[in-house]
Amino acid sequence: SQQGEEDPQALSIQEGENATMNCSYKTSINNLQWYRQNSGRGLVHLILIRSNEREKHSGRLRVTLDTSKKSSSLLITASRAADTASYFCATARSGGSNYKLTFGKGTLLTVNP
Amino acid sequence: GAVVSQHPSWVICKSGTSVKIECRSLDFQATTMFWYRQFPKQSLMLMATSNEGSKATYEQGVEKDKFLINHASLTLSTLTVTSAHPEDSSFYICSARVTQTYEQYFGPGTRLTVT
Numbered sequence: 001s002q003q004g005e006e007d008p009q010a011l012s013i014q015e016g017e018n019a020t021m022n023c024s025y026k027t028s029i030n031n032l033q034w035y036r037q038n039s040g041r042g043l044v045h046l047i048l049i050r051s052n053e054r055e056k057h058s059g060r061l062r063v064t065l066d067t068s069k070k071s072s073s074l075l076i077t078a079s080r081a082a083d084t085a086s087y088f089c090a091t092a093r094s095g096g097s098n099y100k101l102t103f104g105k106g107t108l109l110t111v112n113p
Numbered sequence: 114g115a116v117v118s119q120h121p122s123w124v125i126c127k128s129g130t131s132v133k134i135e136c137r138s139l140d141f142q143a144t145t146m147f148w149y150r151q152f153p154k155q156s157l158m159l160m161a162t163s164n165e166g167s168k169a170t171y172e173q174g175v176e177k178d179k180f181l182i183n184h185a186s187l188t189l190s191t192l193t194v195t196s197a198h199p200e201d202s203s204f205y206i207c208s209a210r211v212t213q214t215y216e217q218y219f220g221p222g223t224r225l226t227v228t
Contacts, residue, residue: 042222048214103159
């Protein structure tokens with residue numbers, strides 16, 4: 001079964017508003033990563049947060065990780081129309097030779113101008 | 114961030130033919146690359162993990178004789194879809210992992226259409 005599950009599946013907001021997407025997972029992880037995908041394009045790496053970290057920032061992005069609840073959130077502040085895309089969380093259960101990412105179903109974010 | 118390229122970006126082929134897709138890490142070496150498949154409006158499904166100089170590790174349900182993977186160098190992995198059928202039509206995305214940081218960078222994807 002898939003490791004990550006994003007919530008909500010779709011989110012529509014106005015430009016300037018903040019967007020929050022959540023991700024839940026089922027097993028222990030080594031790290032959790034967030035990606036953005038524009039329609040029909042490849043994935044763009046946004047942030048990686050390790051299991052021993054609780055929060056990371058990158059520009060207008062803020063990611064939190066709660067390993068006790070097995071959940072993560074991605075906050076995009078002051079959203080722009082260009083932020084319209086699908087956002088995926090991906091989890092890595094372990095490092096080393098068995099390392100691989102498992103993706104959630106994604107949240108489709110629409111930012112209306 | 115690191116750059117991963119894929120070639121071709123789209124390809125149309127006839128049933129029964131084979132198609133090769135290339136994945137290159139342009140500014141870093143990748144001992145491990147991954148191949149994913151994505152259907153419209155769905156998430157990425159890992160097909161196989163490609164390790165430089167060794168055989169690929171396929172996920173359950175993925176036919177290794179149909180999806181041939183070769184990771185001949187630290188910057189190049191190839192996926193060959195053999196005897197393609199219309200149900201193989203999909204968006205194929207490769208990814209290369211930065212060994213030290215575990216970050217994965219993705220190629221722009223290849224749209225395969227089998228007629």
